[in-house]
Amino acid sequence: MRDQLLSLKQEFKVIKEFNIYNINTHQFEVLESNECATLVSNLDEMDCLQDMSQMNLETDNQEYFIQRSDHKMAVLSLDKTKVYNKALLHIKVKSTLKKFA
Amino acid sequence: MNKIESIILENFPNLKSVHMLDSNVRFLSLQDLMSEKATNWLKWLDQSSFQFTDLSIKLTDNSQLFVKPIGQNHNLIIHNEQENNALLFKFIEDLIAEEIESNQNHESHLPKEESSEKSDLKLLDAVRIQKLILPKKDEIAKEFRNFFVVHEQQDVVGGDFYWYSRKGNNTLLAIIDCTGHSVEGAMTSMVCNSLLNQSIFDFDPQNVDRVLINFYDQLNKYNQTSSDDYGIGAEIGLFCFNHESKLITFCTTGISAFIKREDGIELLKSKKVITYENIEKSIAKTSFSMKNVTGIYGFTDGLSDQFDAADKKKLGSKGILKMIEDEQDFDARYYLSEIKKWKGDNMQYDDITLIGMAI
Incomplete structure (x- = not known):
């Protein structure tokens, strides 16, 4: 799993963190730092995760992208200063996540 | 409200x-x-x-x-x-x-x-990022006696682009019309450019259509990763100039081209029905000798579908043929001015790409 995440991070330099969250166990399976943890646990507490398949959130200096599969979620923090192919990143994150299901 | x-x-x-x-x-x-x-x-x-x-x-x-x-x-x-x-x-x-x-x-x-x-x-x-995927015109021009491109996006970015590669004795040049225009088309064009670059890994001059088959195979895989019905698509016209056999091969899934010879001008059209699932049968493929060919003009449907100033009539392939027959200068300026004359003050309905190659 970590090899695949690493290769995706190498392909997309925009990815600062790639975390994997298990919606059933409410635990992170991969957590690079606590940066995204507060946001995700807050969303989980409010039962938002069941009703979403994808989320993009931008702040002044940060960007977050969340992609959900059946029971797992990819939680990415992105470097807002870098340009990247958004459609391609979304497709690749989705297919990577499917491999972990 | x-x-x-x-x-x-x-x-x-x-x-x-x-x-x-x-x-x-x-x-x-x-x-x-x-x-x-x-x-x-x-x-x-x-x-x-x-x-x-x-x-x-x-x-x-x-x-x-x-x-x-x-x-x-x-x-x-x-x-x-x-x-x-x-x-x-x-x-x-x-x-x-x-x-x-x-x-x-x-x-x-x-x-x-x-x-x-x-x-x-x-x-x-x-705009800057989308321009990065376009090959340098000077580099393509070295391959032909003369060469021009009219590339007019409907918005600041768009879904039309052109692509070039050299494989041994073969010059490959493609015109691509991605689904949608503006931002949607531009994003699709970035994906399609990557796929096209990957599709020539096993290039064989005897089977030029293999490039398009590889391309659509990968495109289908991308579209299958989407859980909803939304997918991306593209029409491609690919020219292969084999400098050894002096043969030109044209494979298309929606892009048309005029071939100008000393004795007349011929229109090469794509098949009417294109299905990605059965792409091998959907590709129209033609090969012909470079001999007697003086010019080749490939164009996207944004040009043929452009309405006139009164917004009543499309330019059509007949209108493009007329421009070629009346050609004064083999350059982008002449064709751009003819397109502007046709369009007048009417809006541009789609991205427009026209490429001319003089052999």
Whole structure:
């Protein structure tokens, strides 16, 4: 799993963190730092995760992208200063996540 | 209804709902106006202290929720199911920037507003990035006696692009028309450019159509990763000039081309029905000798489908043929001026690409 995440991070330099969250166990399976943890646990507490398949959130200096599969979620923090192919990143994150299901 | 709400609804009438909320009004007050899937998100928005500038959530019922704080005192919240998200985003970004600028100018006669400048800069970045995928014209021109490109996007970015590669004794040149135009087309063009670069890994001059088969195989794989019905697509016209056998091969899935010979001009058309699942049978393939060929003109349907100044008649392949027959100069300037004459003050309906190669 970590090899695949690493290769995706190498392909997309925009990815600062790639975390994997298990919606059933409410635990992170991969957590690079606590940066995204507060946001995700807050969303989980409010039962938002069941009703979403994808989320993009931008702040002044940060960007977050969340992609959900059946029971797992990819939680990415992105470097807002870098340009990247958004459609391609979304497709690749989705297919990577499917491999972990 | 608020002015911004009504402008958005006028332009995107199929939106489920648009609300400009005062920041002291709870998001949950919209609960009955939105799908049940949005309820927990409305609660979260009320309780969250997260300072975001843009939020977009794709819900499991395939609808989309957008939330954008406007200034200090308002939040714009949109629920969408049918409208094109990329166009909607761009429209809202421009609208908000314009609105803030006009308010500021009205109140304090200040110069251009910061968010409008930011929006312009983002757009310039998009234009710059899309230009990166276009090959250098000088490099292509070395391959032919003469060469020109007319590449007129309907918007600042678009879905048409051209592509070039050299494989041994073979010059490969393609015209690509991606689904959609503007932002949607531009994003698709970035994916298609990568796929095309990957599709020549096993290039064989005897089977030029293999490049397109590889391309659509990969495109199908991408489209299968999507859980909804949305997919991307592209029409391609690929020319292969084999400098050893002096043969030209043209493979197409929607791009047409005129071949000018000393004794006349021939139109090469694609097949009428293109199915990605059965792509081998959908590709029209022609090979012919370079001998007697003086010029080749490939074009996207944005050119043939362009309406005249009276908005009554399409240029059609006959109109393009007339331009070629009356050709005064083999250059982009002549064709651009002819297209402008045809279009007059009418709007440009689609991205337009016309490539000319003199052999």
